[in-house]
Amino acid sequence: TATEDDGVLDVNELPVRYDEAQLWRIYNISESMSRRRNMMPLADILESKYGGTVWKENSKFLDVSIEKNHIKAARAFLENQNLMSEVLNSNIQELIDQESAIGVNMTQSEMGQRTKKSARSGIHWKDYHDLDTIYAFMREIRGKFPNICRLYTIGKTAEGRDLKVLRISENPKEYKKIWIDGGIHAREWISPATVTFILYQLMSKWQDHPEYIRQKTWYVMPVMNPDGYVYSRKVNRLWRKNRAPAKRSQCLGVDLNRNFDIGWSGYGSSTNPCSDTYRGESPNSELETDAVVKFLSKRKYNLESYLTFHSYGQMVVYPWAYKAVKVKDAGVLQRVANTAVQRIEKKTGQIYRASVTHEVLGIAGGGSDDWSRAALGTKYVYTIELRDRGQFGFVLPPSQILETAIEGYTVVDTVAQAIQ
Numbered sequence: 001t002a003t004e005d006d007g008v009l010d011v012n013e014l015p016v017r018y019d020e021a022q023l024w025r026i027y028n029i030s031e032s033m034s035r036r037r038n039m040m041p042l043a044d045i046l047e048s049k050y051g052g053t054v055w056k057e058n059s060k061f062l063d064v065s066i067e068k069n070h071i072k073a074a075r076a077f078l079e080n081q082n083l084m085s086e087v088l089n090s091n092i093q094e095l096i097d098q099e100s101a102i103g104v105n106m107t108q109s110e111m112g113q114r115t116k117k118s119a120r121s122g123i124h125w126k127d128y129h130d131l132d133t134i135y136a137f138m139r140e141i142r143g144k145f146p147n148i149c150r151l152y153t154i155g156k157t158a159e160g161r162d163l164k165v166l167r168i169s170e171n172p173k174e175y176k177k178i179w180i181d182g183g184i185h186a187r188e189w190i191s192p193a194t195v196t197f198i199l200y201q202l203m204s205k206w207q208d209h210p211e212y213i214r215q216k217t218w219y220v221m222p223v224m225n226p227d228g229y230v231y232s233r234k235v236n237r238l239w240r241k242n243r244a245p246a247k248r249s250q251c252l253g254v255d256l257n258r259n260f261d262i263g264w265s266g267y268g269s270s271t272n273p274c275s276d277t278y279r280g281e282s283p284n285s286e287l288e289t290d291a292v293v294k295f296l297s298k299r300k301y302n303l304e305s306y307l308t309f310h311s312y313g314q315m316v317v318y319p320w321a322y323k324a325v326k327v328k329d330a331g332v333l334q335r336v337a338n339t340a341v342q343r344i345e346k347k348t349g350q351i352y353r354a355s356v357t358h359e360v361l362g363i364a365g366g367g368s369d370d371w372s373r374a375a376l377g378t379k380y381v382y383t384i385e386l387r388d389r390g391q392f393g394f395v396l397p398p399s400q401i402l403e404t405a406i407e408g409y410t411v412v413d414t415v416a417q418a419i420q
């Protein structure tokens, strides 16, 4: 099995740096878009001509990082287009360095806490972890609760890494099922961190949980895109896609959340392998997508919920994303989401928004959430966009992991409670 340290990555591959790259928030995109009918979308222009990396795009704004040497030209371009913008951060490399500096400047007592390993895997929620630690944690849980846990390798990645799912259940045949995944997008590190925390919350006091938790079958996949995750830790912090080579392009990687078989050839994804939202050659073309689709299709009986964790934006959203229509029982989904965001605010003070996806994130086909709803008939389908709201974006400081993870668990608990 490939791991992070066995040389899968080319040793000559130098880390990508973002010195003095800026993160911008550009407003009134949709307005300018409609004026720009038949023209290249703004995001594509910024990516192809101005060294831009799109962080987030929705109906209200576009967050994009611009490399240092393109800033002047990009600024002129925006002015020319009469686009309002704001600088969210003026040195992304500094953000990235701060994120990983924890540990270097740690006090003795922090160090002590960190090495006090209650678990063999050494997992904790003060920092982000490599893939091996996450997988060791999954094995550790299985080892501690062999009667109710089952660890699956549901497939392999292009670079040979395992795709792992942990099932927790006292009665897999009877209990209603809840699927939870994280790490579809490589750079959203808070997502696997939150999903591992959810595992920990579930298992550390399993016997004390109410029936609505214990009498469920849980399927948990903390990292759906291990190759991308490793690459984002080793080479490019802002990598989003998987690492599959393309047939006809030097660029590689497919956006797994545009590769599922629902509205696949529609809006919100790209046919260009160099794009960050490249949808792939065909629906399910990717090993990761294929593995999840096959695994869940066999288990769709009793599958009541599909929860998928992303960042950032602080939202709890439900289908549809691929078209501007709400699912039939949107009222129920909205109410449960409302409860979740209210409970989050009480717990941590953070404001999350509950909504239908297309209204707040724009229309995009090929998502795992819509696929689960359309193909499997899953009722409670939610995409959770974790912290923050743009200050740090994907590079969320480790000091915020624990509280964010608690917010994620609050959604899980609320949804489980809604399923009786």
Ligand code: ARG
Pocket: 257, 310, 311, 321, 322, 357, 361, 363, 364, 365, 366, 367, 368, 369, 370, 383
């Ligand atoms: N940020 C996520 C993405 O772009 C949002 C997913 C919402 N669902 C969807 N099917 N587009 O993938």
Ligand code: ZN
Pocket: 184, 185, 188, 310, 311
């Ligand atoms: Zn995402």
